[in-house]
Amino acid sequence: MSSPSPATAVIADAADATGSVSLRGITKIFGSATAVDSIDLEVRSGEFISLLGPSGCGKTTLLRMIAGFEHPDAGDIVVGGQSVVDLPPHKRPVNTVFQSYALFPHMTVAENVAYGLRQKRVPKSEIAQRVHDSLGLAQMVSFADRKPSTLSGGQQQRVALARALVNRPKVLLLDEPMSALDRKLREEMQIELKLLQKELGITFIFVTHDQQEALSMSDRVVVMQSGSVQQIGSTEDVYLKPANEFVAGFIGKQNFIDASVSGTDALVAADGTFAVSSLPSGAREGSEVRAAIRAEAVHVSAQRPAGGGLEGTLAGISFLGDAIQYVVVTSSGLELIARATPDRAEPLGTGDTVWCSWDASELRVFEAA
Numbered sequence: 001m002s003s004p005s006p007a008t009a010v011i012a013d014a015a016d017a018t019g020s021v022s023l024r025g026i027t028k029i030f031g032s033a034t035a036v037d038s039i040d041l042e043v044r045s046g047e048f049i050s051l052l053g054p055s056g057c058g059k060t061t062l063l064r065m066i067a068g069f070e071h072p073d074a075g076d077i078v079v080g081g082q083s084v085v086d087l088p089p090h091k092r093p094v095n096t097v098f099q100s101y102a103l104f105p106h107m108t109v110a111e112n113v114a115y116g117l118r119q120k121r122v123p124k125s126e127i128a129q130r131v132h133d134s135l136g137l138a139q140m141v142s143f144a145d146r147k148p149s150t151l152s153g154g155q156q157q158r159v160a161l162a163r164a165l166v167n168r169p170k171v172l173l174l175d176e177p178m179s180a181l182d183r184k185l186r187e188e189m190q191i192e193l194k195l196l197q198k199e200l201g202i203t204f205i206f207v208t209h210d211q212q213e214a215l216s217m218s219d220r221v222v223v224m225q226s227g228s229v230q231q232i233g234s235t236e237d238v239y240l241k242p243a244n245e246f247v248a249g250f251i252g253k254q255n256f257i258d259a260s261v262s263g264t265d266a267l268v269a270a271d272g273t274f275a276v277s278s279l280p281s282g283a284r285e286g287s288e289v290r291a292a293i294r295a296e297a298v299h300v301s302a303q304r305p306a307g308g309g310l311e312g313t314l315a316g317i318s319f320l321g322d323a324i325q326y327v328v329v330t331s332s333g334l335e336l337i338a339r340a341t342p343d344r345a346e347p348l349g350t351g352d353t354v355w356c357s358w359d360a361s362e363l364r365v366f367e368a369a
Helices: 006-016 059-067 109-119 124-137 153-165 183-200 211-217 235-240 245-250
Strands: 021-030 033-043 048-052 074-079 094-097 171-175 203-208 220-225 228-234 254-262 266-269 272-275 288-294 299-301 310-319 324-330 335-340 353-357 364-367
Touching (some): 021 059, 033 074, 033 228, 048 059, 048 183, 048 211, 059 074, 059 171, 059 203, 094 153, 109 124, 124 153, 153 183, 183 211, 203 211, 211 235, 220 235, 220 245, 228 245, 245 254, 245 288, 245 364, 310 335, 324 353
Parallel strands (some): 048 220
Antiparallel strands (some): 021 033, 021 074, 220 228, 254 288, 299 353, 324 335
16 A cells, blocks of 8 residues: 555544543353453554454454454443443444455455445445545555455455445454465555554554564554453563563563572573573562573674673574574573574574573563462
C-alpha cells in the first residue's frame, strides 16, 4: 500500500468514536480447563495492542469473547463505555479479520466487501460508495470484479481487511491474519497494516504467536501464558525489561544461566563468576537464581576480556544475513548463543577457545523456580 487515499475520511466517524475496550475479570472455562483466567485489560482508543503467546495460551479465546463468538463464564466486556458482554456479534461495534480470511468464493471482491452492508439493509447507493472507499483504503479497487480464487494471499488479506473496515467499526480484531503469507510478504503487510491503523485511528487488537510481528507493529504487547497475563507493556519494556523468566525466554533469543548470589553484585555459576547490576528483591547470599542474557548482548572473543567472562569452545557459526550467530559450549556443558553484526564479528573458527562476556546492565536475574 502507498499513502492512504482520501477515502480515509469516510471511516472518520469510527476513528472519532470512542474505541476503548475494557476487560474486567474475564474468565472462560472449557470442561476442566481454564482457557482464560480472570483477565483485566484496558485498551486505549486508537491503540494498536497485540495479544502474544504460544499456542493454547488463551489469546484467540480472549479475542473471540471480545468479538462475541464465545461468551465468558465470568466478567464484563466494555467497548466505548458500554457493556457488550450480552450482545450478539453483529450488534457489537467491532469487526474481525480471521486467519482464513473467510471470503465467499462465489462472490466477487466487491460483493464480499458489500455483504455485511447488504445484511444490514444499507441503501444500495450508500453501499456502492462505501465499498469503493474501503477497497480504496486497501488498494484493491481495480480487483473489484475478480473472484477470491484469482487473488494472491496478500490480496485476499486486503479484501478481508476492506470487508471489515466497510462496517466502520470502533475496534478491529485480527486473529493471526498473516500466518498464511510467506515471510517477505508478511513483513511488507506488517508495515502497511501499521501505517493504515495509524491513519484511520481505529483501535486494533491483534493476536499473534510471532514475537517479531508483535514487536514491530504494536504500541503495547500483552504477553500471555496458560490463560493468564504475564506482562503488559510497551514493546521496549517487554523486550528489555521482562517481568519474569517466561517473558524473557519467549521474546527474542535468550540465554539462561543457573547461578547463586555472591554478595550484592555478583553471581557464581558452574563456569565462573560474573557481575550483576541488580538482583530480585528476595535474593540473599547463596540464593539460587536464573540469569538471562540476550544473544545480541553476548560478545564473543578469542581474548579474555578485562572484566572476565565465561570460557568455552566455539561449536558453531551461522551467517544470518544481518548477523553472525555463534554457539559456544562451556566446560560444564552450558550452551550459549551469541549474535554480532558482520562488521563487529571477530575472525573466529569452529573449535576455537573463546570467551563470552556482556555488560552487567544487560543481565536480567530471576528467582529460581
